[in-house]
Amino acid sequence: MFSRDTWKEIFQTISKNKLRTFLTGFTMALGIFIVVIIVGMTNGLKNTFDEFFGDDATNTFFLFPNRTSMPYKGYKSGRRIEFDNTDLQDIKDNFAIYLEYITPRISRGALVKYKNESDNYTTRAVGPAHQYNEKTIIMRGRYINENDIKEKAKVAVIGRLVKKDLFGNSNPIGEFIDVGGSAMKVVGVFQDDGGDNEERFIYIPYTTRQLIEKSTDKVDQIIVAFKPEIGIAGALSFEKKLMAFLKDKKVIKPADPSAIFIRNVADQYEQNQQFATVLGWIALFFAGGTMAAGIIAIGNIMLIIVKERTKELGIRKAMGATPKNIIGIILLEASVITTVSGFIGMGLGVLLLQNLGVTLEDYFIKNPYITPGFAIWSTLLLVVCGVLAGLIPARRAARIKPIVALRDE
Template identity: 60%
Template sequence: MFSRDRWQEIFETIRKNKLRTFLSGFTVALGILIFTVLFGMGNGLKNTFYEFFLDDATNILFVYPGRTTMPYKGFKQGRQIQFKNDDLEDIKKDFAFYLDYITPRLGRSGLAKYKVESNSYNIRAVAPSHQLNEKTIIMKGRYINENDILNKSKNIVIGRLVEIDLFGKEEDALGKYIDIDNIAYKVIGVFQDDGGDNEERRIYMPYTTRQLIEKGTDKIDMMVVAFRKELGYAGAMAFERDLYKYMKDKHNIAPDDQNGMYIQNMADILQQNMAFANVLQLVVLFVGIGTLIAGVIGISNIMVFVVKERTKELGVRKALGATPGSVIGLVLQESIFITTIAGFIGLFLGIGTLSLIGNKLKDYFITNPEVGLGTVIFATVLLIFFGVIAGYVPARRAARIKPIVALRDE
């Protein structure tokens, strides 16, 4: 392997057959390039899933009321289920083992005004723990607290873009009053959110304040229920089943009625989507490996032609005492050398291509496509392995050439 004479001979052969060497290397480089880019795209798809789901907490159950589709316990079908404040307290009491926190959510829209500026915004009435669910980042001031809930305070937290819309970039919104549907609210905080512009154009207020405005009702639209992370996926699924049955019993919904209420389990959705992404990446991986194998088959075919072309030369070598092992070693070494160099070129080109792509394909659900160190090592080992396979068959044929037959070859 480290014979100086052998390396000189390999380089001399490459120098005399530039086109053949280029074509051999090109097929391998193209194969590893496609493999790297495809694998990186698969990682980019997984990154998109992570980014989409991890903007909010994933240990969450969203509990929505629905409309019944069958009669039950004397209640007619078509009954609209309505959650109330006592549902929050009952869940806190009966599911203390599972529970991390719980918050109601009431969604409304309203026209917000400040001086001459006005705009319509999505308004969410929530409890303090809602900040944990949305991973809301307070830029200045504070979030809604328990005192706001108890006192039904007319305090609000506004998004970064709401502040820019109504106050401009120079004026500070903190401590100012905004008119929303003819009611004055004090801005106690300004937040930002990695979820994008839509999230940063929201306004949050205490849910009890919203209920007070709506004629002192205790109704809530839905509940955000967070379970303890240490429960894991299996615990999350068990919690979902128990909570689903509990709420159905509480609101007199038939066990088989699938529309009376809904639970959206973020842990389950994340698990399913990541499983889909992994399967898709495996498909991409097989396609990439198939492309790589096609390139190696190309170099194997070229090496067969090389052996045929050098039949006389190899016959002379054997006549002068060259062993079959040395002939195999010569052909194999040349094949592995070309495969490895071309493969690394393709690998670096692939990494460079992914780097140039960056987040330009984010609209197509590809975020920061990249390949890790483990993948690079795997590709390198795979490349050398295929290089051995590509060279072995023609090398073995070369080793079997009889000197007398080789010398007669035309």
């Protein structure tokens, strides 16, 4: 069956029936090409989700104070709620079992100057733990530390693009910049995978900002990170207890939905991951449908091939060919065509995904890709199924009687 003459005969048959060969190969190549594109695009969409949520820590709560919407214990509705430094300490003391770290954040816009250069930037007054929340990467120098907080030091950690704007190629470490009228010593330069906007921030100690603003102890928001080992269920329990604690401390009616807002990043991340997973299953469903359609199409083509070769097969049987020989020659020819065309379709699909690059980012598809293992596995699966689809007509051809085959018109 695998003799040189057999292979020679197969290639001669293929070359003599170019249209039939093309249709079979095109069906196979198109099927695997579509599968690769669908799976690649889905992976690109997942990349977008991962990048959007992966830039910052996902085991965090963001606490924002607002105004009350219900009267309570003698207080009227519309009362403004504020966070202060005591809230930070109280959360540390009462929720140590859940807490990984905590940091305030106070955001202000400021005109920043250095020699003849100036521009407007957003300053974030934070604690040392804020570095973990933003996954800030220090390029030069250091980040804000506990001593800066204690001493209310006038130090600043500037983003990569702030350094580029104000200092060009020179080293900013140790230099002083004017931040909204206050001289700040640059102690670090950071970069952030979140993009250009993230690298235009300037971080300073939150106690320094409070000192500048007439020695207040107020903070705009509080970022709380829970221990990852408590899981989503533990995080939701922590969120509920934390909200109840803060409402009790600030004298807010428990049912008031507006006084304090908590954004649970972990919960949002899980929901979006679930959404991405559903998209993945939908993509696999369509990919499977495409593969099934390809297999059916190949089976139909194989029926036509066998019908066209009825007389030839009858002559082979009359000359002593066994049913096994008949089935083997048909399936071997089918496997050659489907294997070559299948890998051509896979290669074209992978090549297209690689060349798309960032062109689909506006459609929330970033760096679409398919793993080599999945691409090869799906191609081989489609090839095998396509060949097996030809088994039925091949067995039918093997059972035909020579005299009947020779009479076939």
